[in-house]
Amino acid sequence: MRFISSIIAPFKSPSLSDIKKNKIPIHIAIIMDGNGRWARKRGLPRIVGHKKGADALKNIVTLCKDVGIKYLTVYSFSSENWQRPQDEVSELMDLFVEVLQRELESLHKNGIKIVLLGQREIIPLRILKIFEISEEKTKDNKELLLNVAFSYGSRQEIANAAKKMCMEYKNKEFSSEENIEKIFSKFLYTSDCPDPDLLIRTSGEYRISNFLLWQIAYTELYFTKTLWPDFNKKNFYKAIYDYQRRNRRFGKL
Numbered sequence: 001m002r003f004i005s006s007i008i009a010p011f012k013s014p015s016l017s018d019i020k021k022n023k024i025p026i027h028i029a030i031i032m033d034g035n036g037r038w039a040r041k042r043g044l045p046r047i048v049g050h051k052k053g054a055d056a057l058k059n060i061v062t063l064c065k066d067v068g069i070k071y072l073t074v075y076s077f078s079s080e081n082w083q084r085p086q087d088e089v090s091e092l093m094d095l096f097v098e099v100l101q102r103e104l105e106s107l108h109k110n111g112i113k114i115v116l117l118g119q120r121e122i123i124p125l126r127i128l129k130i131f132e133i134s135e136e137k138t139k140d141n142k143e144l145l146l147n148v149a150f151s152y153g154s155r156q157e158i159a160n161a162a163k164k165m166c167m168e169y170k171n172k173e174f175s176s177e178e179n180i181e182k183i184f185s186k187f188l189y190t191s192d193c194p195d196p197d198l199l200i201r202t203s204g205e206y207r208i209s210n211f212l213l214w215q216i217a218y219t220e221l222y223f224t225k226t227l228w229p230d231f232n233k234k235n236f237y238k239a240i241y242d243y244q245r246r247n248r249r250f251g252k253l
C-alpha cells in the first residue's frame with residue numbers, strides 16, 4: 001500500500017487536509033527564482049515579473065501562517081545581484097521600498113516579525129531605513145519570523161562570522177567540551193533561528209547560489225520547475241507534502 005501511494009503521490013495535488021499537523025517544517029527557506037523568465041515569456045518588462053513575484057511572496061507568507069510555519073527565509077536580493085544592469089537594480093529597489101511601505105501595517109497586524117539578513121553596510125540608506133523601520137515596528141511579533149535575505153551572500157556571512165568570533169574570543173582557549181559549531185552559529189545573521197527544515201527553489205535551476213550554505217547542512221531540498229510568480233498554494237502544499245514523506249536521519253541510522 002505504501003509502495004502504491006509513493007508512486008501516485010507525485011500526481012496528486014495535496015490540500016491542507018493532506019498535510020500532517022505533527023510534521024510541519026518549522027523553518028522554510030525559499031530561493032524565489034524565475035521572475036525575469038516569467039515576464040519574458042509574456043513579452044513584459046522584467047520588473048513586472050518582480051512585481052508578480054512580490055505578490056506570490058505575500059501569498060506564501062499568509063499560507064505559512066495558516067499552516068503553522070514559524071520561520072520563513074526568502075532570498076530576495078543577493079550580493080551578486082548588485083551587478084545587474086543599473087536600471088533593473090534601481091527598479092527593484094523602488095519595488096522593495098514600495099512593497100515594505102504598503103505591506104508593513106498588515107504584516108504587523110498579522111504578528112509577523114521582519115528581519116533583514118545581509119550586508120547592511122553596503123545597502124543604500126533609503127532602503128536600509130525602510131528595512132530598519134520594519135524591523136523596529138515588528139520586533140516583538142511572534143506568529144512568524146520572516147527573514148528577508150537582501151544584499152546577502154552566504155560566503156560573506158560565514159567569513160564575517162569567523163572574523164567576529166576571532167575578535168570576540170581573541171585570547172580564549174576552547175576546551176574539548178565546548179560546542180564550537182554552536183558558538184560559531186551565534187555569529188551568523190541567522191543566530192536567532194533554527195536551521196531550515198526545507199529549502200525550496202523555483203524555476204528549474206538545481207543550485208544553491210550562495211544561500212545559507214552553513215545552515216542547510218541537513219535541510220531537505222525541493223526543486224520545482226514552476227517560476228516564482230506562478231508559485232501558489234497548490235505548489236506550496238505539494239512541497240510540504242513531499243517534505244513530510246522524506247525520512248530525515250541527520251546522518252544517523
Ligand code: FPP
Pocket residue numbers: 032033034035036037038050053054057075076077078081095096099100148
Ligand atoms: C529572481 O528572479 C528574483 C529576484 C532577484 C528578486 C525577487 C524579489 C521579489 C520577489 C520581491 C520581494 C519583495 C520583498 C519586499 C521581500 P530572476 O530575476 O533571477 O529571474 P530569472 O532567473 O528568470 O531572470
